[in-house]
Amino acid sequence: MxxxxxxxxxxxxxxxxxxxxxxxxxxxxxxxxxxxxEALVRQRCREYMDAFKASGLAFQVAYASKAFCVMAMCRLAEEEGLSLDVVSEGELYTALQAGFPAQRIHFHGNNKTMDELEMAIEAKIGCFVADNFTELHMLQALAADKGVSVNVLLRVTPGVEAHTHEYISTGQIDSKFGFDIGNGSAFEAVELASRSLNLNLLGVHSHIGSQIFEVEGFQLAIERVAAFSADVKERLDVTFKVINLGGGFGIRYTDEDTPLLVSDYVRAITDAVKQYFAGIYTQLPEIWVEPGRSIVxxxxxxxxxxxxxxxxxxxxxxxxxxxxxxxxxxxxxxxxxxxxxxxxxxxxxxxxxxxxxxxxxxxxxxxxxxxxxxxxxxxxxxxxxxxxxxxxxxxxxxxxxxxxxxxxxxxxxxxxxxxxxxxxxxxxxxxxxxxxxxxxxxx
Structure with a gap:
């Protein structure tokens, strides 16, 4: 072993x-x-933070708590300067009970309930990653009822199928997650969210899969998200402040697995963002990622x-x-x-x-x-x-x-x-x- x-x-x-x-x-x-x-968990957290600091880009590293969510882990992630990605009321409750700062919590999920959305709004979390039109309408109605504005990222599927197991591949068109860029639903979601009085559209989220050992999938996804961003800017005059590129960074389980160093993944991502967004925005967007498995x-x-x-x-x-x-x-x-x-x-x-x-x-x-x-x-x-x-x-x-x-x-x-x-x-x-x-x- x-x-x-x-x-x-x-x-x-x-x-x-x-x-x-x-x-x-x-x-x-x-x-x-x-x-x-514990030392190895902290080392992995610092590898992500240090690699992004070296890029010169504004960033957030959010620990994907679905990988391992207990109060001690939430507290450790906070100590290391990470944000937190939750996908249910249980994970949100765990984070809040651990004292994790609500403004650094991002709420994911393809079927958030009304109770979950209300709980997160009342906790004043940092961002909702909206997955579908039903959720956008629910968020708008809840936020309006409470007289508040909530930050939103739109989860989009860029049509990139990562080299991974079919059950954990999420970036392709045929997925239960997100708004598809190719068929126009992502553009329609941007149009809706940007015009909603109680939704503050920060940008988009793209996640292409899990246990990924190469960078080409991330680079292609960034290229397609950048092209989509350019289209949105030209047609709607909407600029994305945040581009969330998800997680999926692989680890070594056996000799068959050949993961890259954390710094290699981050360098490829940040270089691609600089390459593909340079001609679109005068100021590059803030980059968010969500490692889970590769941290714990x-x-x-x-x-x-x-x-x-x-x-x-x-x-x-x-x-x-x-x-x-x-x-x-x-x-x-x-x-x-x-x-x-x-x-x-x-x-x-x-x-x-x-x-x-x-x-x-x-x-x-x-x-x-x-x-x-x-x-x-x-x-x-x-x-x-x-x-x-x-x-x-x-x-x-x-x-x-x-x-x-x-x-x-x-x-x-x-x-x-x-x-x-x-x-x-x-x-x-x-x-x-x-x-x-x-x-x-x-x-």
Whole structure:
């Protein structure tokens, strides 16, 4: 397994992250356990901030909280000078409860409810990223009713299909997101928003996909957004102050992944903005981006305890752990691949090929196929790398399995940021109607 950030094998042969021995973390917090390398998260934040500062452009880096949204992460993002991208009332509430400045919150989503819009307006968030005409009309009506003006970006689809999984590709024409530039709906949305008395149109938003390893898609999207901006300026005399280019910057999960440096992505984006917008605006627009996975993805490690195994001679050996698709549904959803190691035997050489199975009552609950590991024994600790993004965020209680705890590790200290769910938590929202008695209905 590739060791990211502060991860290393210590003198005891144990995996150590943030100066904390994972064997000791297991003893303290049990497993499954999400471990977040705080130093690496902060490093990634600073890489984005430093790269944009070097560009000379005005900018905002907004952490895409859907990747991993807990109050401690919101607070960390604030400390590092980032803005915040939320997509639901739950993420917005989490951010506000963490004390994140509302004016630096951007609200995304293709189906925001009236209650969500009202909550965000009352919180005085910084910007709404409007996704459709229904939302624009709802925003206008709500803002007018409250006698306020709200900042808006229009999400547009530039017709760029990134080299990514079809379920996480969002910039092409056939997408549930945004106003299409090609068919004229984006222009119509600009016309509507710019004439609305209670909507302050800042600019447009473009997101082309996720887990992207090249810059050509971003450059092409910028070229098309610039051409659209020129058309809007000429025909409507509307100038965009902000161009939001979304996120989607890839990370390394396995040897198959070849992400660029953060500085390479940012340089390509800012150079393209300078190239394509120079002839349109006398003052270049402010550039916003929304990294999520690339900030927290490789900073996360999930720790499991090995339980049972099943060896089918000539076919496969299954090794089961005490978690699975409830704490990491990505392999089942996307066919995502991960690397792993035995955290308690970090110096042992690989001896066998095994497939890591989860404990859910689903044949598809597989975390890793064909992992090369030392001879695995019951009670070993399995560490799976790069689980910081979309693992806790997508975790479920399928089979009524409790969601794991989350620990931030830094300079030899482990801090609990999310408690492990209790059995009582699982039934805390359950209600038994009075008409359902304890007496059997059959005789």
């Amino acid at each position: 590739y060791l990211h950030g502060t991860s290393k094998i210590n003198a005891l042969g144990h995996l150590e992250i943030g100066g904390c021995d994972t064997v000791e973390l297991k003893q303290t917090y049990s497993t499954p356990l999400y471990i977040v390398d 993805g490789d900073a996360g490690t999930t720790l499991y305890t090995v339980g049972t195994s099943k060896d089918i001679p000539g076919v496969r050996k299954y090794v089961a752990v005490d978690g699975g698709m409830t704490d990491n549904p990505r392999p089942a959803l996307y066919g995502s691949k991960y690397e792993a190691m035995l955290a308690n035997r970090g110096n042992d050489a690989a001896e066998e090929t095994v497939s890591i199975a989860g404990k859910c009552c689903e044949s598809g609950d597989m975390l890793i196929w064909d992992a090369e590991l030392p001879k695995v024994q019951s009670g070993d600790l399995l560490a799976v790398a790069c689980t910081g993004a979309y693992n806790y965020a997508m975790a479920s209680n399928y089979n009524r399995i409790r969601r794991p705890a989350v620990v931030f590790v830094h300079n030899g200290r482990g801090d609990l940021v999310v408690k492990r769910e209790t059995l009582q938590d699982l039934i805390s929202c359950d209600v038994i109607p009075e008409r359902i008695t304890k007496e059997p209905s059959y005789k």
